[in-house]
């Protein structure tokens with residue numbers, strides 16, 4: 413089972429990172445892959461209630477790779493952590509399948525309360541270098557987060573967000589281009605086109621509702 417996960421992860425790196433030239437190169441030279449191997453061991457210990465061994469394995473993984481994944485975090489299949497240095501994934505974070513994270517990404521919390529306090533990242537999401545995704549928010553399937561963005565609110569599926577705080581870029585332009593391709597990592601082929609359309613309409617409706625709510629509150633007479 414562990415071998416199968418490793419094989420499909422190596423294949424994912426080969427398919428999605430144009431710099432990866434052979435399976436052996438990925439196995440030997442990709443800290444993102446090594447971090448996942450450490451995390452699998454740490455997470456297994458954590459789930460058995462072996463908290464300190466779990467933390468220690470996670471610490472060793474961080475020491476060797478520069479990538480910090482809390483042993484409690486739940487990571488999907490075929491995750492790619494490109495370059496990797498400085499990535500932090502918090503205890504209650506959940507990461508879907510086929511996610512692509514660049515270096516210095518933080519999936520962090522905004523409160524020290526116990527319970528769910530880190531983000532849930534859907535399938536086929538790309539998170540650009542240096543981006544911070546904060547709080548128990550959801551990032552929908554196929555979303556793309558720009559480099560250095562700070563995301564503090566839900567990101568609908570299929571949406572590209574940039575900036576601080578992160579906001580959607582013009583999805584109409586996205587649609588005309590037929591979707592964007594981040595550093596050779598197309599996602600349109602994996603997200604059902606009809607679902608993508610529905611999600612875009614949903615996102616546009618939420619935006620209209622938000623604007624309407626803002627206008628209504630601006631026009632409301634003082635004291636109301």
Ligand SMILES: CC(C)(COP(=O)(O)OP(=O)(O)OC[C@H]1O[C@@H](n2cnc3c(N)ncnc32)[C@H](O)[C@@H]1OP(=O)(O)O)[C@@H](O)C(=O)NCCC(=O)NCCS
Pocket residue numbers: 495514539540541556557558559560561572573574575581582586592593594595
């Ligand atoms: C956000 C991103 C996904 C958007 O890609 P895209 O869909 O091709 O969008 P465009 O490049 O057409 O940009 C759309 C708009 O967003 C702006 N924008 C793009 N990336 C941005 C970013 N990271 N921060 C702020 N604004 C950004 C562009 O200036 C443009 O603004 P405009 O409409 O006012 O001209 C991409 O720019 C990105 O940041 N990818 C991450 C790549 C990465 O981290 N690589 C690391 C390699 S080591």
